[in-house]
Amino acid sequence: MSWLKKLGLGKQETLYDRARKAADPLIVASFREYGRQYGLAPTSKTSDQEILDIYQRVLTAFHQVATERGERLNAGIKNHIALYFFQPHESHPPEFFEQHLEYELDKYRKTGLRESYRKEIYPLELVGIPR
Template sequence: MKLILVYLTVGILLNFFGPLAKHLSIEDKHSLKENKNKSLFNKYSLIIAIRFFMTLTYPLFYINYFIRGKKPIEPISFEDKINSSLVKRLRELGKYNNTAPTENTSDEKVIEIYTLICSSFRKASKEKQEQIPANNLNTIAMKFFKVYEEFGEDFMHKHLKYELDKYLKEGLRLEYQKGISLF
């Protein structure tokens, strides 16, 4: 009985100190990020379950960590994978066409602009009871990357408002009707 109590005490301590604690902390942050829109119970029940499981199986972690030399892999969300693929592809297209987005624009800003442009034009198309194809939205986004890099964020927002108003009144520009496939 004392041996089990010592085993569990060591497991609990290792949950909060050392390499296991560092890895579990990363897992906790990832879990909270992935479940940000869920209830407190759902957010923390997975964290508690993982901590409990690691309290029972911590020797396996340390065997892999120290003896086998296997370090834990940082969790990557599906959204992060998609975003990194999108940024990579947009930069490849920009480089191929000698246009934006270039390295002057951060990855986060590329995602922000792409999301803003596509969601704004989708919203406007719903108002017109139309649907703009995804490839056309890609073309529009590429044009706005160029506007952003040449004239800055304030002008880009003004230009976006102008283009949305023009689209609502006259329809989609001919140059925006050409599609760019990202994948």
């Protein structure tokens, strides 16, 4: 801990920071439980931090393309898309994940969201948090 934080002079934790601290373990637990129940990734091959990084990266990227297209993707669809990307993360080299994400974003940008992505999932329900 820096001496500024010890004195209470460091960067103050924001409401967003506190919300993320509370939500992150729930996001990880819910996707792990979903994967366990349905025999899908993420498995133990993917660290908790990787789950959060993939979740954030995929949701942010698809949100941006949706905005470009004048569309809105609901949380359930975004969750389903994120779940889809855990599999290539676990079964392919890291560069494939990035290439595949860019390919899927470009496809969405040009032709719309794949029908297979339109399913809604709410993994937080598996850990007791209702929609």
